[in-house]
Amino acid sequence: MLNRRSRPVFLNLLQIRFPVTAVASILHRISGVLMFLFIPVSVYFLGKSLQSNQHFQETLAQLGTPIGRAVLILMAWALLHHLFAGIRYFLIDLEWVISRRGANVSAWVVISSAVVVVALVALGVCT
Amino acid sequence: MSRRVQGLRSWLWQRISALYLLVYVLFVTVSLFFNWPDDYDSWYQWVTGPVNSIALFTFFLMLTIHAWIGIRDVVMDYVHPLAVRASVLMLVGLGLLFCLIWLSRVLVLAYLR
Numbered sequence: 001m002l003n004r005r006s007r008p009v010f011l012n013l014l015q016i017r018f019p020v021t022a023v024a025s026i027l028h029r030i031s032g033v034l035m036f037l038f039i040p041v042s043v044y045f046l047g048k049s050l051q052s053n054q055h056f057q058e059t060l061a062q063l064g065t066p067i068g069r070a071v072l073i074l075m076a077w078a079l080l081h082h083l084f085a086g087i088r089y090f091l092i093d094l095e096w097v098i099s100r101r102g103a104n105v106s107a108w109v110v111i112s113s114a115v116v117v118v119a120l121v122a123l124g125v126c127t
Numbered sequence: 128m129s130r131r132v133q134g135l136r137s138w139l140w141q142r143i144s145a146l147y148l149l150v151y152v153l154f155v156t157v158s159l160f161f162n163w164p165d166d167y168d169s170w171y172q173w174v175t176g177p178v179n180s181i182a183l184f185t186f187f188l189m190l191t192i193h194a195w196i197g198i199r200d201v202v203m204d205y206v207h208p209l210a211v212r213a214s215v216l217m218l219v220g221l222g223l224l225f226c227l228i229w230l231s232r233v234l235v236l237a238y239l240r
């Protein structure tokens with residue numbers, strides 16, 4: 001095997017063309033890390049909402065602010081993308097989508113359906 | 128890919144926990160859709176019901192396992208100096224453990240109300 005250091009390395013993020021499967025994959029990671037960071041926030045608000053009626057109303061008010069809504073919509077996207085991409089990985093593990101075309105099409109389906117469902121939910125909640 | 132061979136148990140747990148998280152999210156979505164708790168009392172009843180509270184605790188337990196394996200893989204991919212990696216992993220692990228204990232406290236306190 002050649003010396004590892006002699007292999008060409010090309011990591012210019014602005015020039016690498018990411019295939020759609022790579023985009024679905026990196027979004028799977030980003031959404032996972034976002035939800036990881038959200039764990040303490042969710043425990044905090046769950047605890048607060050259960051303390052008393054007054055705390056419950058306060059929690060609703062805080063989550064209903066523009067920032068609260070924006071974070072909830074971001075988390076809804078993260079959950080849906082992570083969930084859809086996770087189901088796709090299950091199907092890949094079961095060797096159901098292993099053709100290149102199948103992998104590309106399913107990656108497009110995952111990315112777009114997460115965005116579409118979040119948009120529909122956000123519209124439904126805000127109207 | 129030798130880490131994958133070593134990590135076969137992690138790989139399996141990642142999928143077992145993922146299945147529970149998936150089923151729980153579907154269950155909560157359907158349950159809330161048919162019975163939306165719009166005041167404190169119904170919200171309290173919903174969370175502290177026997178089935179729901181056990182399912183919720185199991186959800187956070189599975190979430191802790193799932194997040195630990197996932198974040199550990201991400202950290203091992205991007206953080207290479209051993210001392211920094213060990214410190215970050217320790218913080219992540221302690222943070223997740225803290226959240227699980229915090230959640231248990233929240234549920235116990237809710238029960239005692």
